[in-house]
Amino acid sequence: xxxxxxxARYYEERLQEEYLEGKxxxxxxxxxxxxxxxxxxxxxxASAAGVCAHLRDTDTVTAPHRPxxxxxxxxxxxxxxxxxxxxxxTGLSKGKGGHMHLYDPDMNFACSGIIAQGCPPAxxxxxxxxxxxxxxxxxxxxxxxxxxxxxxxxxxxxxxVQDLPVVFVIEDNDWAISMPKARVTxxxxxxxxxxxxxxxxxxxxxxxxxxxxxxxxxxxxRARDGNGPTLLEVQxxxxxxxxxxxxxxxxxxxxxxxxxxxxxIERLADRLRxxxxxGDDLEEIRExxxxxxxxxxxxxxxxxxxxxxDAYEDVFTDALEGWPERPERELAATDGGER
Amino acid sequence: xxxxxxxDPDAAGxxxxxxxxxxxxxxxxxxxxxxxxxxxxxxxxxxxIFDSTQGLLEEFGHDRVMDVPISETGFIGAGLxxxxxxxxxxxxxxxxxxxxxxxxxxYNNMAKTAYMSGGSVSAPMxxxxxxxxxxxxxAQHSQTLYGTFAHLPGMKVVVxxxxxxxxxxxxxxxxxxxxxxxxxxxxxMGLAWMPAPEGPKTGVPEEPYxxxxxxxxxxxxxxxTTIVTLGLHVHRALEAAADLADDGIDxxxxxxxxxxxxxxxxVLESVQKTGRLVVVDExxxxxxxxxxxxxxxxxxxxxxLEAVERVTAPDxxxxxxxxxxxxxxxxxxxxxxxxxxxxx
Ligand SMILES: Cc1ncc(C[n+]2csc(CCOP(=O)(O)OP(=O)(O)O)c2C)c(N)n1
Numbered sequence: 294x295x296x297x298x299x300x301a302r303y304y305e306e307r308l309q310e311e312y313l314e315g316k317x318x319x320x321x322x323x324x325x326x327x328x329x330x331x332x333x334x335x336x337x338x339a340s341a342a343g344v345c346a347h348l349r350d351t352d353t354v355t356a357p358h359r360p361x362x363x364x365x366x367x368x369x370x371x372x373x374x375x376x377x378x379x380x381x382x383t384g385l386s387k388g389k390g391g392h393m394h395l396y397d398p399d400m401n402f403a404c405s406g407i408i409a410q411g412c413p414p415a416x417x418x419x420x421x422x423x424x425x426x427x428x429x430x431x432x433x434x435x436x437x438x439x440x441x442x443x444x445x446x447x448x449x450x451x452x453x454v455q456d457l458p459v460v461f462v463i464e465d466n467d468w469a470i471s472m473p474k475a476r477v478t479x480x481x482x483x484x485x486x487x488x489x490x491x492x493x494x495x496x497x498x499x500x501x502x503x504x505x506x507x508x509x510x511x512x513x514x515r516a517r518d519g520n521g522p523t524l525l526e527v528q529x530x531x532x533x534x535x536x537x538x539x540x541x542x543x544x545x546x547x548x549x550x551x552x553x554x555x556x557x558i559e560r561l562a563d564r565l566r567x568x569x570x571x572g573d574d575l576e577e578i579r580e581x582x583x584x585x586x587x588x589x590x591x592x593x594x595x596x597x598x599x600x601x602x603d604a605y606e607d608v609f610t611d612a613l614e615g616w617p618e619r620p621e622r623e624l625a626a627t628d629g630g631e632r
Numbered sequence: 633x634x635x636x637x638x639x640d641p642d643a644a645g646x647x648x649x650x651x652x653x654x655x656x657x658x659x660x661x662x663x664x665x666x667x668x669x670x671x672x673x674x675x676x677x678x679x680x681i682f683d684s685t686q687g688l689l690e691e692f693g694h695d696r697v698m699d700v701p702i703s704e705t706g707f708i709g710a711g712l713x714x715x716x717x718x719x720x721x722x723x724x725x726x727x728x729x730x731x732x733x734x735x736x737x738x739y740n741n742m743a744k745t746a747y748m749s750g751g752s753v754s755a756p757m758x759x760x761x762x763x764x765x766x767x768x769x770x771a772q773h774s775q776t777l778y779g780t781f782a783h784l785p786g787m788k789v790v791v792x793x794x795x796x797x798x799x800x801x802x803x804x805x806x807x808x809x810x811x812x813x814x815x816x817x818x819x820x821m822g823l824a825w826m827p828a829p830e831g832p833k834t835g836v837p838e839e840p841y842x843x844x845x846x847x848x849x850x851x852x853x854x855x856x857t858t859i860v861t862l863g864l865h866v867h868r869a870l871e872a873a874a875d876l877a878d879d880g881i882d883x884x885x886x887x888x889x890x891x892x893x894x895x896x897x898x899v900l901e902s903v904q905k906t907g908r909l910v911v912v913d914e915x916x917x918x919x920x921x922x923x924x925x926x927x928x929x930x931x932x933x934x935x936x937l938e939a940v941e942r943v944t945a946p947d948x949x950x951x952x953x954x955x956x957x958x959x960x961x962x963x964x965x966x967x968x969x970x971x972x973x974x975x976x
């Protein structure tokens with residue numbers, strides 16, 4: 294868990310550096326080596342690491358628009374994921390998906406940039422597991438801003454009535470872009486929504502990876518044993534803006550500082566030291582994680598750009614004749630008109 | 633079609649970005665009537681991700697500039713309900729791509745209220761959203777989707793390309809008794825972090841004025857080929873027309889400004905003059921705006937037409953990587969090539 298968390302944090306720090314290259318001093322979203330928007334998850338590592346520690350490759354995870362820490366904890370190929378984020382040909386989606394749309398079928402991992410829309414497919418993966426009589430489970434991650442969304446609530450209900458092996462994990466980072474949680478919901482404990490569907494719900498009030506690990510152990514175990522869904526809510530923190538370049542004018546400095554101070558990684562390191570893990574061992578883990586990240590980023594940056602013509606491929610599994618139609622310059626002349 | 637009596641943009645004595653112009657119209661209408669209010673995600677404290685509501689919170693407070701939870705079915709439907717009570721809500725959903733989760737409220741409720749009630753109930757709301765790519769935000773954040781909304785009957789669809797039009801169309805949209813979908817291109821808004829091309833920042837009169845729906849704007853007169861387009865691609869078409877002019881080709885550029893109602897007359901008049909039509913659209917190629925315009929041109933001016941072509945996004949989702957999105961996006965060079973090819 295510690296290694297995953299350190300990897301995720303350092304990965305995001307490095308991505309931030311790369312992303313801002315060429316975008317400074319004046320921020321222009323279409324400049325620099327990383328295309329598009331970038332949503333970083335620094336401060337949210339504990340929930341992903343604590344939950345995914347119980348998952349196998351064959352278990353399914355769906356992540357929202359802020360996916361890197363979840364992907365790393367699930368074991369998504371770091372190099373190919375990084376190449377995807379840089380928009381390269383050898384990326385997970387050949388440069389077509391981008392950072393909000395990471396798909397790794399080997400790890401049964403997928404994302405959606407549309408809020409809460411990863412929940413229904415997670416329910417579907419659980420349904421498949423049940424129909425096929427495997428003991429695989431599915432986990433859907435979502436933000437606390439997403440808990441008012443129909444897609445989530447419908448999924449919770451469906452999972453409940455079908456007794457499906459799903460765990461929903463709400464990562465409560467207090468903010469939905471500029472909306473503080475208090476204005477999203479009148480119920481502070483998001484996991485209480487489970488009660489309305491007769492599903493078990495639990496809130497982990499701190500971003501203590503060990504507490505998440507323990508709660509997830511029960512939840513995932515329950516799902517695997519055929520005892521239905523669980524809704525977990527984990528208090529995490531948003532250390533940065535909603536996306537890179539977000540000026541956060543709506544957020545007080547004190548709130549940002551408070552988020553920076555609560556460091557789940559340091560907390561876990563303390564915990565490990567208390568339990569007799571040597572400082573050197575932690576340092577070794579950290580170095581290994583950093584090397585792996587640096588290597589992935591270097592590798593990704595050396596990868597070729599996709600061929601523009603590839604834009605037309607993969608719309609369908611078997612290319613349809615003439616579809617998608619390329620905008621070729623053909624004359625569509627009529628026989629009328631003398632000019 | 634005769635241009636309506638509207639104030640002169642060049643005499644305005646000041647220039648605004650498109651977002652400032654939109655906000656000015658909204659603020660004016662909010663001051664005129666307490667029935668006008670704004671509701672959406674990040675419209676208050678953030679001022680709209682694309683600055684579409686910047687500064688309104690300070691002037692009107694949270695009661696009239698309402699941030700709402702991420703529950704589009706709920707708040708778009710609630711906007712409709714308030715409109716059915718005679719209020720005039722402006723509801724924003726930041727990206728057109730996100731409408732899917734609330735589509736039922738849009739096309740089964742909002743758009744059909746007037747018809748299903750036999751005209752006894754109307755829905756005077758504005759549904760405002762950002763469209764378009766050019767900044768590599770991939771398949772779920774870059775769609776243009778003009779055709780989707782224009783295809784479904786019951787909503788007017790407005791697509792400004794300049795600050796001047798953005799203000800006049802916004803006034804008209806808020807005052808309109810029907811639901812209006814107001815689709816602005818992110819790249820035109822004048823955002824610090826997404827530089828606009830030359831063109832959308834224009835003179836904007838201080839006083840309120842309406843640009844009537846269904847009046848296309850002939851942005852450049854020419855005799856050789858008619859280029860019909862809207863939104864961002866008005867500016868790309870003008871760039872192409874300037875390049876073509878260097879080679880002695882005199883293209884006419886028409887900015888549709890509204891898709892519903894559609895100013896067929898201006899398009900037909902132009903095509904009757906030039907004999908050649910190029911339609912440019914950032915939306916998907918098939919079953920959309922480009923096909924519709926070509927159909928209307930063939931219905932109305934078949935004998936005059938020598939050649940038609942369309943320059944559109946292909947029928948693929950919007951790709952992420954830069955070389956792929958560049959290939960996907962209709963460029964000024966593509967427009968030049970299309971005009972040259974219809975003249976062969
Ligand atoms: C259906 C839909 N509506 C709106 C958005 C725009 N949007 C993207 S992220 C976001 C806030 C999400 O907040 P939360 O779920 O708390 O996740 P966080 O960003 O805090 O991780 C919004 C409103 C979207 N992507 N999809």
